[in-house]
Amino acid sequence: MPELPEVEVTRRSFADRIAGARIASLELGKPLRWPLGCDPASLVGQRVLAVRRRGKYLLLDLEHGLLLLHLGMSGSVMFSAHLGPAGKHDHFSLHTSQGVLRLNDPRRFGAVVFAPNEHSPQAQKLLGKLGVEPLGEDFVLDGFVRALKQRKAPIKQVLLSGDTVVGVGNIYASEALFLAGIRPTTRAVRLSRARVARLHDAIRSVLARAVEQGGSTLRDFSNAQGESGHFQLEAAVYGRAGLPCRVCSTLVRTIRQGQRSTFFCPACQKP
DNA sequence: CACGGATCCTGATGGC
DNA sequence: TGCCATCAGGATCCGT
CATH class of the missing domain: 1.10.8.50 (Helicase, Ruva Protein; domain 3)
Incomplete structure (x- = not known):
């Protein structure tokens, strides 16, 4: 459901608040569209450096690698220091020193995928065929x-x-x-x-x-x-x-x- | 290789 | 706690 504007608005609403946060733990719910693609434990201790957007993907830059987050048709993201326990449709939670990032997605067409870097096969499989950014200067x-x-x-x-x-x-x-x-x-x-x-x-x-x-x-x-x-x-x-x-x-x-x-x-x- | 259809999943809604 | 069909913001896979 979220199109570019909703993804961008989502990004802006938590990018500054999560920047610099250290990952304490992950909490996974039901399977999303694709598996995470790494051992969740390997993310613990890393800092979230920044949050970018490419198309409808949110890119969480970590110290080693990045998380690609897609909201699918029914996904939404919350980031808060005071989030209660994961609910029925909360399928991914990232507990950090600055709050919990949570993906709620009833239909589970969304995804959270780890990639070692932006040019890795894992990232390119999802980002490689994307067209130009409509709000960027390359859209001529x-x-x-x-x-x-x-x-x-x-x-x-x-x-x-x-x-x-x-x-x-x-x-x-x-x-x-x-x-x-x-x-x-x-x-x-x-x-x-x-x-x-x-x-x-x-x-x-x-x-x-x-x-x-x-x-x-x-x-x-x-x-x-x-x-x-x-x-x-x-x-x-x-x-x-x-x-x-x-x-x-x-x-x-x-x-x-x-x-x-x-x-x-x-x-x-x-x- | 570009195109069009089937497909993943859950919930809301409306007709019977 | 009625049942069934239809629809919903996405994007990949597969046959042609």
């Missing part, structure tokens, strides 16, 4: 145009696949395409440079605004301090099937693409 129009020219799939699915640009999930894909005036079913290769330019802007602005607002688009999202977003960013089309478009009042439609729901305004968004 020329590169985006070139990448999309090679893709025959519908633009919505290209955005979701994350190998061209990362971080755009099911909600923000619909929102960005609405902002850009592009029908989600349009094949990427068919988009003119001008329309790709609109999409490039739309992706950046929709994600940047969501980060500023604290991940507010998601109904039940809260950061690692348990604070919710401000709910000031209302979805233009996502979840609004049958309701009037906020721009032209045409009824918003929903379709299925690759077993995911897509929402769009048939009038504002051209094929």
